[in-house]
Amino acid sequence: MSNKKHHYHDCVDLNKSASIEQCMNEETDTPVTPEGTRLVRIPVNLGDFNVTTHMVANIEFPYPVSEIKDIKKRVVILQCRLMTRTSASPDDQFSSGPFPLFIKGYVRKNIQYASPCYNEAGECVSSEMKSLTVKVPFECMTSVNLDSPAQLPVTNTRSEFDFFRAQDLGKGFPEKDKFLSSDISQFHQSSTANYNPLPYCELLRHEILEWDEATDRHSHHYGYSHSPVAEGHFHHIVEKMMVTFTVSVLQEQQVRITALP
Template identity: 50%
Template sequence: MSDNRHERDDCIKVSETASLGECENTSVENQIVYPDNPNPVIKVPVELGEFDVTTNLSAKIHFDDPVQEIKKVKHTVEIVQCSLMTNTVMGGDDASPYVSGEFPLFLKGFVRKNIQYETPVPGTDRDCVNSDVKSKTVRVPFTCTTMVDVTNVLRPLTNSNEEFGFFRAQDLGKGFPEKDKFLSSDLSQFHFMESQYYNEFPFCELVSSNVIAWDEATDRVTTGDSPVKEGYFHNVVEKMMLRFRIKVLQKQQVRVDSLG
């Protein structure tokens, strides 16, 4: 059996005699902030747009205990995905990387619903009901996409990977005239040039939310023959209109006026 540790050590070899020299650098325009610059460049979240998003949900909720009455309901909106999809621009292209227009915004999240309810105590009198207060928490999921009109989005620059080779002339060997040569690229060497860009991904902030919910019992039964009597149920169908406001932002370099 081979020694895995030895195999890992020999996976790549470097020269142990190579010296560690200094790296060279060049200043990039508009990215160095000088102390005496009255208009410094800072990198901050820039608002691309603010939107009110509306979607509708429907869910079935089951209670293990019989529910006599729902006392209180609290809704909390939770966004777990908010992704703006834009087109790209080639790195090094003269075209402006900034663009404005409509782009799809992919949204995913939950409405956390906490329900406080009364459940009858077993053996209680049906005309004088004793009950315990319990709670149930569910998360109603939603997924949707919407077209949003955003302004001055910094589009992602695309990576590039290019291969190049060199010409090589070789003797053909026995059986061929001496003056003839094999003309082609050198297949024993491989050369690449690769560029990668680390773009700023747009992100969202949740500003506010509004929920309108209808909870309708589907299996309510009463303890007597009259609807005046007390009753209980186990299943609820919920219809919900969800509206929330979000900001779409992106970190960008911005030149600002100095306060001094």
């Protein structure tokens, strides 16, 4: 058996030619623009929406925490997708919904806290400033009605067709009999693809209401283990957040505007 390996530089063998064919063109069925107007392609605001989601998270600190000093927060949207239906006919090109809006992201939190440092006598408590950065994820879906209709996507088409062939059956069959069918060694197809404008989102603002509560606080002085006057520390908090953010849904569309003189 030969171990010789065959190297193929080209997957498809093409008939190459030095000639350049002239392409033909014709105008599309775009409506005629009246005099004094122009047809432009610009982002169209489909609507602004205030979306509210609720989250509960357990956060563990790597060092003991005597108290939280500050929390800086930022909403990050990873996915904002408006799911529209497809166009059913040439007269059904725009729709205002309702459509589902899928949103996925997280709240980035930088927690600045004081971590206690004890002296030998245990009378005074010094602290070191530390910080912990966490990401609290969220994912939700909300149904929206658009202020301005969205352009619906046009579906692709794909149709197969065959040619009739009469072939000899070969030995063992009468000569007058033929194989009447199409040829399975051939494939014929007509297809169209539409490149539809995809709606997208922009994040405008956010508002966060949060409660952070320690669940394992311990006192430094055993005689005052249940007294609020005793200094203490904890490692875990339960966080409850109500996050409201405003997103703007847009889509590039062809709009007719009045031309400047």
